[in-house]
Amino acid sequence: LDYTEGIGWHDGRIVPYQPISLDPSAMIFHYGQSVFEGLKAYVTVDNEVLLFRPDQNFKRLNNSNDRLCIPKIDEEYALEALKQLVSIDREWVPNAPGTSLYIRPFIIATEANLGVHPSNRYQFIIIMSPSGSYYKEGINPVKIMVEQQFVRAVRGGTGAAKTGGNYASALKGQEIASKEGYAQTLWLDGKENCYVEEVGSMNIFFKIDGKVITPALNGSILPGITRDSMIQVLKSKNIPVEERRISIEEVVEAHNNGTLEEVFGTGTAAVISPVGELKYLNDKLIINKGEIGEVSQMLYDTLTGIQNGSIEDTFGWTIRL
Numbered sequence: 001l002d003y004t005e006g007i008g009w010h011d012g013r014i015v016p017y018q019p020i021s022l023d024p025s026a027m028i029f030h031y032g033q034s035v036f037e038g039l040k041a042y043v044t045v046d047n048e049v050l051l052f053r054p055d056q057n058f059k060r061l062n063n064s065n066d067r068l069c070i071p072k073i074d075e076e077y078a079l080e081a082l083k084q085l086v087s088i089d090r091e092w093v094p095n096a097p098g099t100s101l102y103i104r105p106f107i108i109a110t111e112a113n114l115g116v117h118p119s120n121r122y123q124f125i126i127i128m129s130p131s132g133s134y135y136k137e138g139i140n141p142v143k144i145m146v147e148q149q150f151v152r153a154v155r156g157g158t159g160a161a162k163t164g165g166n167y168a169s170a171l172k173g174q175e176i177a178s179k180e181g182y183a184q185t186l187w188l189d190g191k192e193n194c195y196v197e198e199v200g201s202m203n204i205f206f207k208i209d210g211k212v213i214t215p216a217l218n219g220s221i222l223p224g225i226t227r228d229s230m231i232q233v234l235k236s237k238n239i240p241v242e243e244r245r246i247s248i249e250e251v252v253e254a255h256n257n258g259t260l261e262e263v264f265g266t267g268t269a270a271v272i273s274p275v276g277e278l279k280y281l282n283d284k285l286i287i288n289k290g291e292i293g294e295v296s297q298m299l300y301d302t303l304t305g306i307q308n309g310s311i312e313d314t315f316g317w318t319i320r321l
């Protein structure tokens with residue numbers, strides 16, 4: 001789909017996967033005006049294909065568009081296009097447990113211009129690829145490291161938008177973490193550098209003394225669709241859940257007094273990833289003896305069950321094609 005100022009979005013089309021041609025002055029190459037989404041299509045136990053909350057991805061894409069001065073898309077048109085696209089490539093949706101078709105919608109600024117201003121031309125593209133499970137460890141607990149030196153996003157910045165720049169600024173922390181043998185970085189807030197924000201590609205939850213706590217959306221955290229879904233599942237099961245500020249010191253203290261019961265991340269790719277070890281300064285906090293907790297396992301089973309159609313979707317989240 002193309003956008004031209006004065007015309008709007010036009011020329012929606014489905015074409016074979018192929019390279020695209022852009023002017024070297026296309027604004028995307030210079031000023032990072034881009035947004036994207038990530039979602040999945042799953043094969044159910046009845047051999048049907050379903051999408052998980054795709055409307056929420058296009059809604060979030062439009063929120064990102066707003067922040068990046070990109071013209072909004074028609075969410076219903078985008079959903080219809082996505083359904084057609086996945087139906088055409090039906091045989092590419094893998095069927096083995098834990099696998100899915102990963103879908104990446106994105107918009108780039110294509111005006112050829114070296115001035116800094118919102119582009120007057122864009123391309124909205126959806127690409128897809130079969131994918132296996134995210135962590136090679138599977139549902140086994142991952143190790144994550146609290147980043148001390150660098151910040152991914154600041155309040156008032158673009159952290160709540162899904163835009164390339166956030167991921168570029170996260171690379172350095174990610175590099176440090178992987179050199180030390182950690183799968184991902186846990187980012188703290190950029191202002192006081194003590195409140196927990198999120199992990200590289202997932203939102204984070206802590207179970208402390210029977211209550212599940214996740215950082216409140218403050219403008220610098222990505223509003224994860226899995227995060228929102230898991231909060232709803234927890235509420236439906238009468239498990240206390242709080243969205244609020246949580247400092248890294250509170251987490252360490254809970255670990256030290258034995259009330260930190262579980263830590264887990266949520267995300268489209270990460271699904272539910274239990275955290276078995278959290279490194280903060282020189283401390284290596286081992287969580288739940290490095291094992292999967294009860295709530296993490298329940299959320300994983302519920303989410304994957306709804307996505308593969310073995311659990312009834314009482315929330316109305318899934319769209320069958």
Ligand code: PMP
Nearest residue numbers: 201202203222224225226267268
């Ligand atoms: N935070 C960040 C920075 C992410 O990239 C992702 C993955 N999209 C998430 C959180 C989780 O979001 P979702 O549940 O919508 O995949």
